[in-house]
Amino acid sequence: MTDSAASIATHPMSSTSRRSPVTPPEQTMPARPRARAPVERPAYMVESVHNALVLLNAIRDQGAVRVSEAAREIGVADSTAHRLLSTLAYHGYVAQDADRRYRAGPLVGVGPATSELNRRLRDLSFPEMCALSKVTEETVNVVVRTDKLARVIASVESPRLLRAGNRVGHAPPARSAAGGKVLLAELDDSALRKLFRDEDRTDGLLKEMTAIRALGHASAIDEVESGLSSVAVCLRTVERVAVGALVVALPTGRYRGFIDAGGIARIHETARRIETSIEVLGLWHTER
Template sequence: MQTRPAYALTSVDNTLRLLQLLRDTGRLRLKDAAEELGIAPSTAHRLMAMLVYRGFAVQDEGRRYQPGPALGVGPVTSSRNRQLRTLCAPFMETLCEDTGETVNLSVRVGTRSRFLFTVESGNVLRVGDRRGAVLPAHRTSGGKVLLAELDDDAVRRLFTSPVAETGGDALGEADLSALLHELGQIREQGFAANIDATESGVSALGVALRGPSGRAVAALSISAPTFRSDRLLARPVRAVLFERRRQIEEELATLADPDE
């Protein structure tokens, strides 16, 4: 067991403890952080602001803090995310066999998408494992279907916030208007596509996965080389994706809502 150094700096220690809380809980309110550390909310806010500034934390539209991209691509420790990954894995494997393409499970953290799990295609030319990757939500198919769950005002606040500015995800008016228009189309059609938006030569098709309350808890997506994008976006592949989503949501309905 490690002993506390005699020269320990309280502010540094509290910052490191905040990082541990973010890592181990996956979601943290400022009030809870202050209570856990035994410090004033104003002090907790200043420490969190530095973590956000350095990319170790992001703040979602509910003003809760979640792990940021600077925490790296280590294993997901949130119990909700582990449960989702375990539940979805067999259906993702079947979807990979159905389509011959790579299948991903992702969640949205503020303006970013985090990839929780990947079932990689066996094709020689395929999209690789993106497990642990953190990408701009407005550029990924899974991120866009989850952003489409928000109303336009919430999306606008999200991408014009100081947090988005710090993280490099802030959008100007023209780009934001284009995103809001695309999200409207996604709400109508029930899926999102990504053609070369995150990486040249990579395309994807994504749908939202809903929990018992009807709230989206994650995104399921199929990724393929762009030269196969016509097949990826065709009705037969969409139908298979929708069917696997239905099966996953039936399983999710037997579980407690993650946010309850």
């Protein structure tokens, strides 16, 4: 007799020895997944937003649309469709090709800037951005680079009537935006050639990056948007690794006056205070 069998035998009142009948478990049906509630049309839907989204869906499904096709799609006049498409193009969601058709723009498919470090950079920069905007009366942004795009993750608008608007989420080509340029200049020529390997001419870009490294700041005049200019410097960790750029954006007509009044020095001073906060909080001691 095994030890286990002996143990059972010496306890006659055990449940095993009584062999009480076993009641089979109830036969239960597996729970059905809860059906998703149907989406209801909003009682006060904003028609222009609805039409813009319908156009984005049409471009997604059809590849490209002309203004007249867009107008038929949403049942409006050509002029209204043109205004909607122009607004979407301004924000980077569509782009007009050589045949004057509208296709998906550079922001379509760009993932969200969900990095915790980006959020913390935005939060610790904000008080200094407000102070810089107050003293210069211009719009101040913080930009990070995502591949070949320069993404605005924070913005404080100028109080002036004529100003650069809040462009949070906007992601223009890095090589045409001041914040993108100053961050691209952190790469060496080999890395730049690799990043822009699908573009025919990079010699001009390499020369511009060399000049930016020597100056310590970058400018963009009427490159991202006609009538809009910007100046940017890097935001660095204590190890001198660039994690973003501090940008002042302003109407081109005020650009020269801003520079002559010592605007670049003010941006550098603000950047140093933000960098002190980065150091005090111990951010970016490891690779991003």
